[in-house]
Amino acid sequence: MQAKSTRPVNDVRCRWQHWLATMTLLGLSMPSIGQAPAAPAQGGPALSPSVAALAKAVSSDPLTMGWMQGFPPPAAKLVMHTPESVVYPRNRWAFSHIRELVPTATVWRGNGPASPLPRAERDIGSIPFTDVDGTRRTFADMLTLTYTDGILVMHKGKVIYERYFGALNDHTPHIAMSVTKSLVGTLAAMLVADGKLDPAAPVTRYLPELADTAYGDATVREVMDMTVGVHYSEDYANPKAEIWDYARAGGMLARPAGYSGPPNFYDFLRTLRKEGDHNQVFAYKTVNAEVLAWILRRVSGQSLAQLLSARIWQPMGAEQDAYFTVDSIGTESGGGGFNTTLRDLARFGELMRNDGRFNGRQIIPTSVVADIRRGGDRAKFANSTSGPALPGWSYRDMWWVTHDSHGVYQAFGVYGQRIYIDPKAELTIVRYASHPVASNAANNPITFRAFDALAQSLMK
Amino acid sequence: MQAKSTRPVNDVRCRWQHWLATMTLLGLSMPSIGQAPAAPAQGGPALSPSVAALAKAVSSDPLTMGWMQGFPPPAAKLVMHTPESVVYPRNRWAFSHIRELVPTATVWRGNGPASPLPRAERDIGSIPFTDVDGTRRTFADMLTLTYTDGILVMHKGKVIYERYFGALNDHTPHIAMSVTKSLVGTLAAMLVADGKLDPAAPVTRYLPELADTAYGDATVREVMDMTVGVHYSEDYANPKAEIWDYARAGGMLARPAGYSGPPNFYDFLRTLRKEGDHNQVFAYKTVNAEVLAWILRRVSGQSLAQLLSARIWQPMGAEQDAYFTVDSIGTESGGGGFNTTLRDLARFGELMRNDGRFNGRQIIPTSVVADIRRGGDRAKFANSTSGPALPGWSYRDMWWVTHDSHGVYQAFGVYGQRIYIDPKAELTIVRYASHPVASNAANNPITFRAFDALAQSLMK
Incomplete structure (x- = not known):
């Protein structure tokens, strides 16, 4: 059952949350971790910012909010694989339940015993x-x-x-x-140490498929350190940013009827075009990963x-x-x-x-x-x-x-x-x-x- | 990327495989495990049935077939969450990779050691x-x-x-x-033994939501032993069978544009109507489970x-x-x-x-x-x-x-x-x-x- 939103679809805040939701689905970072966020407007009575922030954090506890409790959960308490359902505050539930929302591949721990994690607990909470x-x-x-x-x-x-x-x-x-x-x-870096991967080699030595892309004349090291000049924007506020193409290609953002874009990560990466020179400046772009x-x-x-x-x-x-x-x-x-x-x-x-x-x-x-x-x-x-x-x-x-x-x-x-x-x-x-x-x-x-x-x- | 089929969509065999595929996705049984299957026609040279069957089984090995090998796999070797891709022979790969195709929920093994499985191996293959x-x-x-x-x-x-x-x-x-x-x-049966579940109780004692359904006057025991009289067909050969509604409700069969049917298992179960009397005959129907x-x-x-x-x-x-x-x-x-x-x-x-x-x-x-x-x-x-x-x-x-x-x-x-x-x-x-x-x-x-x-x- 689709959780019905009470917010109008065209509401700016709603759209902003939609973008955030997609980033959540993709696990992407903002272009810069140092960039100041646009703070959502605070509603309600005038609390001191400090008290209001604490109250918001406490009240958004996912158990208190009641997400996905009951069989079935009430419609208003559903968290599903929709853009709306994994933004705050639903993200507080979703981030611990990703495999229930999308397909996944196991990273096997093996059959051996878990390595010990010795304990010497102390309460550092009051520091x-x-x-x-x-x-x-x-x-x-x-x-x-x-x-x-x-x-x-x-x-x-x-x-x-x-x-x-x-x-x-x-x-x-x-x-x-x-x-x-x-x-x-x-x-x-481990494969480099093994001698199996040459960081000085062109990307195309390993991925000839990327010859006609931004990566056609980039080196592996430029990819590893994110100094590739690639036309790719992670600007959440721009619906035309390449991040949305990436999201649709990865199948994490729902595709519109008649979608004819790249059907997977590989095909999306093949569409990337060069912008500026490589090896000039650090530019944090998820596609490099x-x-x-x-x-x-x-x-x-x-x-x-x-x-x-x-x-x-x-x-x-x-x-x-x-x-x-x-x-x-x-x-x-x-x-x-x-x-x-x-x-x-x-x-x-x-x-x-x-x-x-x-x-x-x-x-x-x-x-x-x-x-x-x-x-x-x-x-x-x-x-x-x-x-x-x-x-x-x-x-x-x-x-x-x-x-x-x-x-x-x-x-x-x-x-x-x-x-x-x-x-x-x-x-x-x-x-x-x-x-x-x-x-x-x-x-x-x-x-x-x-x-x-x-x-x-x-x-x- | 969608694997392209070389079979025409309206081909009868194709449709039959489509139905099988959906059953695969749903993990459903045929109405009767005793019912004789409609054997697919054998093509190719006239081998003895025995030799042909062995050859087919060996040649369909998923590693030999090359499903999902390569980065990316060739389009013809993809196995995706589409009806076509999980029928034979692709099912030979898919059944061991279901979590890579659909969302799943963990059944946790706990943190303890695995219980021993003592071994006394012998080759029983020649029996x-x-x-x-x-x-x-x-x-x-x-x-x-x-x-x-x-x-x-x-x-x-x-x-x-x-x-x-x-x-x-x-x-x-x-x-x-x-x-x-x-x-x-x-x-x-364990909850019955615990005294927490009464098999003689009406289903509605636990699920009042089902009062107006086939289960409105059924008992828990009738559900446990599948003697419920419910209008629900698992006939693969009938595109109007309720199995397809169930499949769409469960989200495992792709929904057509504008789908307005039940959005999940719970809502689908609420649509089931009575047919015949309860407790008269065994009738294997997945909805009971x-x-x-x-x-x-x-x-x-x-x-x-x-x-x-x-x-x-x-x-x-x-x-x-x-x-x-x-x-x-x-x-x-x-x-x-x-x-x-x-x-x-x-x-x-x-x-x-x-x-x-x-x-x-x-x-x-x-x-x-x-x-x-x-x-x-x-x-x-x-x-x-x-x-x-x-x-x-x-x-x-x-x-x-x-x-x-x-x-x-x-x-x-x-x-x-x-x-x-x-x-x-x-x-x-x-x-x-x-x-x-x-x-x-x-x-x-x-x-x-x-x-x-x-x-x-x-x-x-």
């Missing part, structure tokens, strides 16, 4: 910090204000804090959104799901199977379709923090982690749209590298998904969230302050 | 038997001729034989088709996937997560949408054979298994369309009970899916297959002779 507006807050406040669905903190290899909210629990996968890209970039995923399949002879299972998920002793969303011909979304539990995302984060070693094995070559930590070209990042908000950062192998004094590097996904690795503090944080605003610019300020306060506290 | 046409065959011949994707045989609690073919392996779920119903019936699944959800407060996980899959120590296909509002198909590995299906079969005890625990009450083994009303079965082909049988709690000298009872799914439990021979056989013909009547004769020969051999 204080000062928010950007001068408000004194706690780490727990940050979780509420960023619409956190779950968080797992590891310090010196032990779980010190693990909390779940709303629709998430310790064994259910949650969509990782663009955190997916960092997995794809890591796998690519899809091209890289295609290269990985061609080079390894495995699907992305098989490759990730064989090279990382099985060796690291994952606790649960993970999965990718797939298009109409079974192609995984390497741009944003990965779903896993927070515990297994934490295992992956720890694997990275430990220079590729975990579960008693060297799973990722040390050189791969070193390459990521060393980072990408900072000048090309500074000149990008992300540059002003994230000064001094770079992007390498599809990871965000801060170049700060702790050597922090991160995987980002829209709506608050995060892997945060602080080598100096021996700290790994993984968080899943379902923020009303896609752009991480909406939560970065408070997230960073809370994470930094935690790191400082742990290093005392 | 001989005489086919109905007098041909001397072996057990291994039967596997080929029934288009077996995998088989696991347990004798006295040990795995004596385990083989996989084509697209299946030991850790990948395969669709169980109407074997699903036997799980639903078992869960219902969907009604029973609804009752289970209402009584337990859990989804079917949650209930099966909590009551059976976790306690028995399943090795892999299983899953159900779901409709557009997340409703599991209790009629035919269950997918699990052969190993876990074998665990479930052994659990039944051992009177509900497995993995060191009494998981299903002994009384439940005894009730199933005692069987249903044999006269009502004899008078059904299934009666003539399966003399002396009955149907109880959605299990097929032979009442033979070994006390054999079985779960059946179209295209050859099977749980075969022979208590006297201490034998459990589970088989997955992708036969060109849906009806088990197409494989029962050879299957039964091979299974019987195996039992006799093991009892020597």
